[in-house]
Amino acid sequence: MPVNLTSPKADQLYPVKGIQLGIAEANIRKPNRKDLLVMKLGAGTKVAGVFTKNRFCAAPVVLCKEHLASGAEITALIVNTGNANAGTGDEGMQRAKQTCDALAELLGSKSETILPFSTGVILEPLPVERVVAGLPQCIADLREDNWLNAAEAIMTTDIVSKGTSKQLTIGGHTITITGIAKGSGMIHPNMATMLGYIATDAAISQAGLDGIIQYAVNRSFNCITVDGDTSTNDSLVIMATGQSGAAEISTDSTDYAVLRHAITEVAIVLAQAIVRDGEGATKFMTVKVEGGRDEAECRKVAYAISHSPLIKTAFFASDPNLGRILAAIGYAGIDDLDVNALKLYLGNVLVAEDGGRAKSYEESQGAAVMKEAEILVRVVLNRGAADATVWTCDFSYDYVKINADYRS
Numbered sequence: 230m231p232v233n234l235t236s237p238k239a240d241q242l243y244p245v246k247g248i249q250l251g252i253a254e255a256n257i258r259k260p261n262r263k264d265l266l267v268m269k270l271g272a273g274t275k276v277a278g279v280f281t282k283n284r285f286c287a288a289p290v291v292l293c294k295e296h297l298a299s300g301a302e303i304t305a306l307i308v309n310t311g312n313a314n315a316g317t318g319d320e321g322m323q324r325a326k327q328t329c330d331a332l333a334e335l336l337g338s339k340s341e342t343i344l345p346f347s348t349g350v351i352l353e354p355l356p357v358e359r360v361v362a363g364l365p366q367c368i369a370d371l372r373e374d375n376w377l378n379a380a381e382a383i384m385t386t387d388i389v390s391k392g393t394s395k396q397l398t399i400g401g402h403t404i405t406i407t408g409i410a411k412g413s414g415m416i417h418p419n420m421a422t423m424l425g426y427i428a429t430d431a432a433i434s435q436a437g438l439d440g441i442i443q444y445a446v447n448r449s450f451n452c453i454t455v456d457g458d459t460s461t462n463d464s465l466v467i468m469a470t471g472q473s474g475a476a477e478i479s480t481d482s483t484d485y486a487v488l489r490h491a492i493t494e495v496a497i498v499l500a501q502a503i504v505r506d507g508e509g510a511t512k513f514m515t516v517k518v519e520g521g522r523d524e525a526e527c528r529k530v531a532y533a534i535s536h537s538p539l540i541k542t543a544f545f546a547s548d549p550n551l552g553r554i555l556a557a558i559g560y561a562g563i564d565d566l567d568v569n570a571l572k573l574y575l576g577n578v579l580v581a582e583d584g585g586r587a588k589s590y591e592e593s594q595g596a597a598v599m600k601e602a603e604i605l606v607r608v609v610l611n612r613g614a615a616d617a618t619v620w621t622c623d624f625s626y627d628y629v630k631i632n633a634d635y636r637s
Contacts, residue, residue, distance in 0.1 A: 230388065230511075231388050231389050231505050231506040231510065232505045232506075232510055232511065232512060232513040232602050232603065232622065233505060233513065233602060233603065234389055234502055234505040234506055235389060236377075236380075236389040236390045236391075237377060237380070237390065237391075237392045237393065238377070239374070239376075239377040241392075241393075241394060242376035242377055242380070242392045242393070242394050242407055242409070243376075243394040243396065243405050243407050244373035244374045244376070244405070244407070245373065245405050245406075245407050245428040245429060245430050245470065246271070246373070246405070246430040246470060246472035246473065247270065247271030247274055247428075247430060247470025247471070247472040248268060248269070248270060248271070248274075248373060248407075248428045248468065248470060249268070249269040249371040249372055249373055249375070250266065250267070250268050250269075250370075250371065250372065250373075250375040250376060250378070250379040251266070251267045251269075251366075251367035251368055251369065251370035251371035251372070251375065252265060252266050252267075252366075252367060252370055252375065252378045252379060252381075252382040253265040253363035253364070253366035253367045253370065253382075254363070254366075255309070255359045255360060255362065255363030255366075256359055256363075257309055257310065257311035257312055257349075257356055257359050257360065257363075258310075258311030258312060258349060258350070259311065263378060263381050263382035264309060264310045264311050264363075264382060265307075265308070265309050265310075265360060265363040265364070265366075265367055265382060266306075266307070266308040266309075266367065266379050266382040266383055267305060267306070267307055267308075267332065267364065267367035267368065267371065268305060268306040268307075268308075268379070268426065269304070269305045269336065269371055270303060270304055270305060270306075270468060270470065271470050271472060272302075273302070273470070273471055274302075274303065274468050274469065274470045274471070275433065275434070275435050275438045275468070275469045275471070276297065276303040276344070276438075276466060276467070276468050276469075277297075277435070277438045277439050277441070277442040277466070277467050278293060278294075278297055278344070278442070278464060278465065278466045278467075279442055279443070279446050279464075279465050280293065280294060280463060280464050280465075281460055281461060281462060281463035281464070283460060283461050283463070285315065285316060285461050286315070286461050286462070287313050287314050287315030287316075287317075287321070287347060287351075287461045287462045288314045288315070288317055288321035288322045288324070288325040288347075288355075289314055289325045289345040289346050289347045289462070290461070290462060290463075290464060291322065291325075292322065292325045292326065292329065292344075292345055293344045293345065293346070293464065295341075296329075296341050296342070296343065296344055297344070299341050301339065301341045301342045302342060303342055303343075303344055303468075304333075304336060304338040304342040304343065305332055305333075305336055305338070305342070305343050305344070306343070306344045306345075306346065306426070306466065307328055307329070307332050307343060307344070307345050307346065307360075307364075307367075308345075308346040308347070308348075308382070308383050308424065309328075309346075309347050309348075309349075309355070309360055310347075310348050310349050310382065310383055310384060310385055310411075311349040311350070311385075312347060312349040312350055312353060312354075312355050312356065313347050313348055313349045313350060313351045313353075313461060313462050314347040314354075314355040315347070315351045315352070315461035315462055316351050316352040316461070317352070317353075317354055317355065320354065321354070321355065324354065324355040324357040325345050325347075325355070326340065327357045327361065328343075328345050328355075328357060328360050328361065329341075329343040329345055331360075331361040331364055332364055335364055335365065335368055336368075344466065346424055346462070346464055347462060348383065348385055348411065348424055348462050349385055351461060376392055376394075376407055376409060377390065377392065379409055379426075380392040380409040380410075380411075383409070383411040383424055384411050385411065385413070386413045386508055387411055387412070387413045387506055388413070388506055389506055390409070390411075391409060391410045391411065391412075391499055391502040391503065391506065392407070392408065392409040392410075392499075393407070393408060393495055393498045393499060393502075394406065394407040394408075394495075395407075395491055395494060395495050397487065397488075397491050399431065399473075399475050399478065399484045399487065399488065400475040400476055400484065401475075402473050402474045402475035403473065404429060404430060404431045404473050404475065404488065404491075405429065405430050405473070406427065406428070406429045406431075406491055406492055406495050407427070407428055407429075407495075408425065408426060408427035408428070408495045408496065408498075408499050409425070409426055409499070410423060410424060410425040410426070410499040410500075410502065410503060411423065411424050411425075411503075412424070412425075412455075412503035412506075413455070413503065413506050413507060413508050423450065423460065423463050423464075423465075423503055424462070424463070424464050424465075425450060425464070425465040425466070425496070425499055425500075426465075426466050426468070427445075427465075427466070427467045427468070427492060427495055427496065427499075428467070428468040428469075428470065429467075429468070429469050429470070429473075429488070429492065430469075430470050430471070430472045430473035431469055431471070431473055431475065431478060431488055432469065432471035432473065432475060432476065432477040432478060433469045433471070433477060433478050433480075433485075433488070434477065434480065436480065437478065437479075437480045437485060438467060438469050440480060440489070441467065441488070441489045441492055441493075442465065442467045444489055444493060445467070445489070445492050445493040445496040446465055446496065448493050448496070448497065449493060449496035449497045449499070449500040450465055450496060450499075450500045450503075452500065452617075452618060452619050452620060453500045453501070453503060453504050453619070453620050453621070454504075454532065454535045454536060454619060454620075454621050455503070455504060455507040455508065455510075455621065455622055465496075467492065500620070501513075501620055504620045504621060504622050505622070507621075507622035507628075508627065508628045509624070509625040509626065509627030509628035509629075509630070510622035510623060510625065510628075511545060511602070511622075511623055511625050512544050512545065512599075512601075512602060512603070512604060512622060512623040513602065513603045513604070513620070513622055514535070514544060514603075514604045514605075514606060514620070514621050514622065514623070515603070515604070515605045515606070515618060515619075515620055516531045516534050516535050516606045516608075516618065516619045516620070516621060517531070517605065517606070517607045517608070517616065517617075517618045518530045518531045518607075518608045518610065518616060518617050518618075519607070519608070519609050519610065519616040520571075520609045520610040520611045520612055520613060520614070520615075520616070521610050521612055521613055521615040521616065521617070522612045522613040522615060523613070523615045524615045524616070524617050526561075526562075526563050526610075526612075526615070527610070527615050527616055527617035528617045528619070529561045529562050529563065530557075530558055530561040530563070530608055530610070531608075531617050531618065531619040532561075532619060533557040533558065533560060533561035533562075534554055534557045534558065534606060534608075534619075535619045535620075535621035536621075537553065537557045538624055539553045539556075540553045540554055540557060541621070541622070541623045541624040542623070542624045543599075544599060544604065544623040545623040545624055545625045547596060547599040547600045548596075548599070549575070549592050549595030549596050549598075549599055551573070551575065551580050551581070551595055554573060554580075554606065554608075555568075555573065555581060558571070558573075558608060563610075566610070566612075567611075567612075568584050569583055569584040570610070570611040570612070571608060571609060571610050571611060572587075572608070572609040572611070573606075573607070573608055573609075574605075574606075574607040574608075574609070575594075575595050575598045575599070575604070575605075575606060575607075576598040576601075576604065576605050578590065578594045578595060578598055580595060
């Protein structure tokens with residue numbers, strides 16, 4: 230079961246003025262489940278996106294990038310689950326375009342104003358006829374208070390839906406931020422299979438929104454890993470409708486920093502939810518590396534620890550075989566690392582110093598920490614003032630079962 234995570238309630242996900250959502254059961258892969266989502270955007274909505282770094286990226290990712298780069302005002306998003314439309318060649322591109330064409334016709338807009346997204350099984354053709362057939366149901370279902378259904382419609386191996394909202398006051402006006410995400414496996418930084426959608430009714434320039442998404446993603450979705458696999462379909466989109474009634478926020482103002490911080494907080498909640506719902510996860514681990522010369526080397530160490538199957542299985546078993554963590558630190562790629570200078574903590578327990586086991590450490594202390602559902606692994610490199618944090622989970626028997634049975 231997910232680690233300290235439950236699905237949000239419908240009334241906890243606040244409507245965002247200018248965003249309407251509609252879902253359908255299109256039978257894309259399995260019957261009787263929500264698997265198709267349309268998000269209709271109000272006129273003037275600004276949109277920014279970041280996408281997977283996987284060179285085998287899916288057809289909808291390629292098309293999204295093209296449509297955003299065209300400068301056309303985005304009018305809608307379409308998301309299907311059950312099929313990733315990745316590894317599908319030219320035919321996959323044509324099918325992605327067909328979905329955009331069909332939705333554009335229904336909305337009276339142009340195909341290049343539609344952003345398509347897909348998630349699910351790779352290397353299988355998108356059943357475009359089912360997607361197109363489900364679109365009228367999505368259109369009929371469009372409403373602003375439909376965020377929970379939308380969160381459920383984008384799930385694949387997720388156990389619970391993921392969504393959160395936040396409100397703040399800027400210029401005497403209430404600003405709403407609501408986000409949903411999906412992801413459970415094939416999660417790794419550089420946009421890890423995850424999809425994320427965050428909307429706000431704040432007014433902001435395109436350049437301002439582009440700055441916010443880069444800031445937010447580097448402090449949230451690019452700080453998580455479940456299994457070290459970067460997906461073909463990872464996408465994060467942030468939308469700003471400008472319909473709160475507040476004046477446009479200048480990028481050099483205090484209000485901009487406040488909005489950026491609030492959106493980043495929403496992104497962190499969603500990113501951590503993905504790890505908490507990691508396939509088969511029983512432990513949620515925060516890996517914090519401090520005292521590095523720069524953030525990059527701190528991230529190297531944090532990722533080396535977070536990716537290691539040996540470490541992740543030890544945490545599942547609550548086995549304080551903590552030499553595995555020292556080994557990961559050693560192979561992280563810092564060639565001039567002084568191992569005698571660093572310290573390793575598990576929770577508040579000092580485990581290692583001076584190049585070996587701390588004299589005060591007893592294995593019973595490590596075992597007690599590892600039995601907890603949420604665990605802090607802290608490494609102090611003592612090389613400088615930089616730090617980095619990565620969130621990850623353990624590997625359980627269920628991770629293998631879920632992925633072995635994924636297509637059945």
